[in-house]
Amino acid sequence: MxxxxxxxxxxxxxxxxxxxxNPVMTASGTFGYAGEFSxxxxxxxxxxxxxxxxxxxxxxxxxxxxxxxxxxGMLNAIGLENVGLQGFLEGKMEFLRGINSRVIVNILGDSxxxxxxxxxxxxxxxGIDALEVNISCPNVKKxxxxxxxxxxxxAEVTRAVKERTDLPVIVKLSPNxxxxxVMARAVEGAGADAISLINTLIGMAIDTTSRRPRLANVIGGxxxxxxxxxxxxxxxxxxxAVSIPVIGIGGIATAEDALEFLIAGASAIQxxxxxxxxxxxxxxxxxxxxxxxxxxxxSSIRSIIGTLQTDGS
Amino acid sequence: MPEFQEKAPLLHREVIAAxxxxxxxxxxxxxxxxxxxxxxxxxxxxxxxxxxxxxxSIHQVSxxxxxxxxxxxxGRGTAQLAGVLxxxxxxxxxxxxxxxxxxxKDRLCLVGGGMGIAPLYFLARRLLQTGKMSEKDFVLLGAxxxxxxxxxxxxxxxxxxxxxxxxxxxxxxxxxxxxELLDPILPVMKxxxxxxxxxxxxxxxxxxxTVDVACQVSLETHMACGLGACLxxxxxxxxxxxxxxCRQGPVFDANEVAWTR
Numbered sequence: 125m126x127x128x129x130x131x132x133x134x135x136x137x138x139x140x141x142x143x144x145x146n147p148v149m150t151a152s153g154t155f156g157y158a159g160e161f162s163x164x165x166x167x168x169x170x171x172x173x174x175x176x177x178x179x180x181x182x183x184x185x186x187x188x189x190x191x192x193x194x195x196x197g198m199l200n201a202i203g204l205e206n207v208g209l210q211g212f213l214e215g216k217m218e219f220l221r222g223i224n225s226r227v228i229v230n231i232l233g234d235s236x237x238x239x240x241x242x243x244x245x246x247x248x249x250x251g252i253d254a255l256e257v258n259i260s261c262p263n264v265k266k267x268x269x270x271x272x273x274x275x276x277x278x279a280e281v282t283r284a285v286k287e288r289t290d291l292p293v294i295v296k297l298s299p300n301x302x303x304x305x306v307m308a309r310a311v312e313g314a315g316a317d318a319i320s321l322i323n324t325l326i327g328m329a330i331d332t333t334s335r336r337p338r339l340a341n342v343i344g345g346x347x348x349x350x351x352x353x354x355x356x357x358x359x360x361x362x363x364x365a366v367s368i369p370v371i372g373i374g375g376i377a378t379a380e381d382a383l384e385f386l387i388a389g390a391s392a393i394q395x396x397x398x399x400x401x402x403x404x405x406x407x408x409x410x411x412x413x414x415x416x417x418x419x420x421x422x423s424s425i426r427s428i429i430g431t432l433q434t435d436g437s
Numbered sequence: 438m439p440e441f442q443e444k445a446p447l448l449h450r451e452v453i454a455a456x457x458x459x460x461x462x463x464x465x466x467x468x469x470x471x472x473x474x475x476x477x478x479x480x481x482x483x484x485x486x487x488x489x490x491x492x493x494s495i496h497q498v499s500x501x502x503x504x505x506x507x508x509x510x511x512g513r514g515t516a517q518l519a520g521v522l523x524x525x526x527x528x529x530x531x532x533x534x535x536x537x538x539x540x541x542k543d544r545l546c547l548v549g550g551g552m553g554i555a556p557l558y559f560l561a562r563r564l565l566q567t568g569k570m571s572e573k574d575f576v577l578l579g580a581x582x583x584x585x586x587x588x589x590x591x592x593x594x595x596x597x598x599x600x601x602x603x604x605x606x607x608x609x610x611x612x613x614x615x616x617e618l619l620d621p622i623l624p625v626m627k628x629x630x631x632x633x634x635x636x637x638x639x640x641x642x643x644x645x646x647t648v649d650v651a652c653q654v655s656l657e658t659h660m661a662c663g664l665g666a667c668l669x670x671x672x673x674x675x676x677x678x679x680x681x682x683c684r685q686g687p688v689f690d691a692n693e694v695a696w697t698r
Contacts, residue, residue, distance in 0.1 A: 156666040160684075163440035164530065164664075176666075184678050191661050191669030196485040198661055202668045205679070349485050400662035401480065401489050403442065403530070 363389025379412020550633025579615025
């Protein structure tokens with residue numbers, strides 16, 4: 125077997141028209157607006173940074189307590205606290221333009237109209253490479269049913285965003301559905317350029333002494349290594365159901381984790397909760413992918429994607 | 438302000454009381470940059486239980502690049518940390534957050550309750566650099582009993598402060614709340630620094646406000662990252678809205694905090 129040098133290793137991946145130097149991104153809501161990590165992480169090495177979800181107006185978030193640790197994971201009910209569109213453009217973009225990684229802006233809204241407005245106003249802003257649409261939010265006009273649990277609403281949001289931007293549009297799916305492939309096909313049909321999944325799984329925890337919920341919001345989103353097998357299954361199902369690129373998210377902390385998602389069919393991955401407890405996770409995953417390819421005698425990460433071997437499928 | 442991640446060897450492990458431990462870690466970069474009131478996030482182990490780092494205020498920085506943390510075993514994380522023996526390495530991130538404003542004003546008072554004593558010792562040491570302490574500068578310490586308190590009383594006394602103590606069981610000093618010791622001295626104080634249980638700090642803040650004495654408080658909350666990313670460490674601000682303990686704190690002016698909860 126020929127020896128492969130580091131410089132021959134090709135980690136580049138393509139998500140529609142969006143090209144990345146490597147498939148490792150930081151997940152929305154776990155990496156702030158990147159500046160929070162500037163002392164601890166080499167921000168210029170990442171495939172992409174996905175910033176904390178932005179709404180049209182600033183949101184204060186939920187009352188505390190907002191986070192609670194669970195077995196190999198954590199629950200959060202932050203309540204989508206963010207600086208709002210103006211605050212983001214005026215206060216965060218300058219720093220983001222200075223990092224030599226792709227910048228993907230996660231957007232969220234209460235209505236289809238709000239998603240459309242966000243897409244429009246973020247388009248043409250220097251330094252933004254793509255949008256990621258968080259559809260795990262309640263649709264205020266439709267009685268608070270999450271956009272991400274209704275295929276027609278998910279498609280409607282996707283269309284509204286696509287109509288108002290020429291940026292690549294990634295739709296981030298909620299796992300809190302019966303059949304993920306239905307949601308995936310709905311947003312693909314509405315024009316999504318890529319799909320990312322999974323967002324958090326809804327869970328809860330109770331303090332038995334006080335008999336009160338551990339989160340003020342009672343329920344919250346479960347993330348971390350605890351959810352990885354569920355995420356991997358859903359990524360595999362989604363990759364089989366659609367022909368657009370899939371980005372795997374859910375409990376990824378090591379290169380081994382990332383490789384499982386790539387083999388299952390993800391073209392790229394996002395590191396989420398691991399950023400909280402090991403800020404250099406994304407960097408170590410990039411190093412680990414390089415080492416894996418050398419070990420396997422492969423030169424391109426693209427030759428790993430979707431190579432799951434199963435009997436009879 | 439610079440932040441570092443270091444694999445710090447554990448040099449000393451002191452058992453202060455049955456469930457109270459003091460660890461000395463060699464973390465020269467963190468030690469060199471640390472300011473009183475700032476904290477470190479420690480990874481308890483390399484596994485996933487517990488998953489998240491734990492925040493600890495910096496108790497002491499010593500020559501040679503060492504930091505100390507002081508903690509009580511209150512859950513799974515601290516129980517495991519208490520079992521780490523010298524020679525092992527602990528992954529530390531810090532120094533994090535906004536610390537105390539160091540301004541030597543004659544007649545200052547440090548009020549610590551329980552493990553809230555931890556950051557006050559670093560503060561008391563660093564305040565010496567701003568001017569000599571006198572018997573008119575006070576340290577008030579409260580804890581459950583003598584066992585938890587006696588070592589700290591001596592350590593603060595050596596710095597030149599007047600130390601008064603209060604215990605829940607009356608085994609050392611005043612039998613009652615440490616905040617009761619504030620009443621006779623507060624009117625002549627210029628500044629109060631406090632760290633401890635929320636109700637204790639609330640009483641300090643109220644008393645200081647009443648006599649118009651500046652008061653700085655160091656808050657404690659659950660937090661996932663300590664870096665300003667998770668936004669999990671919200672507390673309610675006096676002006677409405679939320680404050681984030683990790684980046685805007687952990688030290689706040691008492692008037693910034695909503696004390697009703």
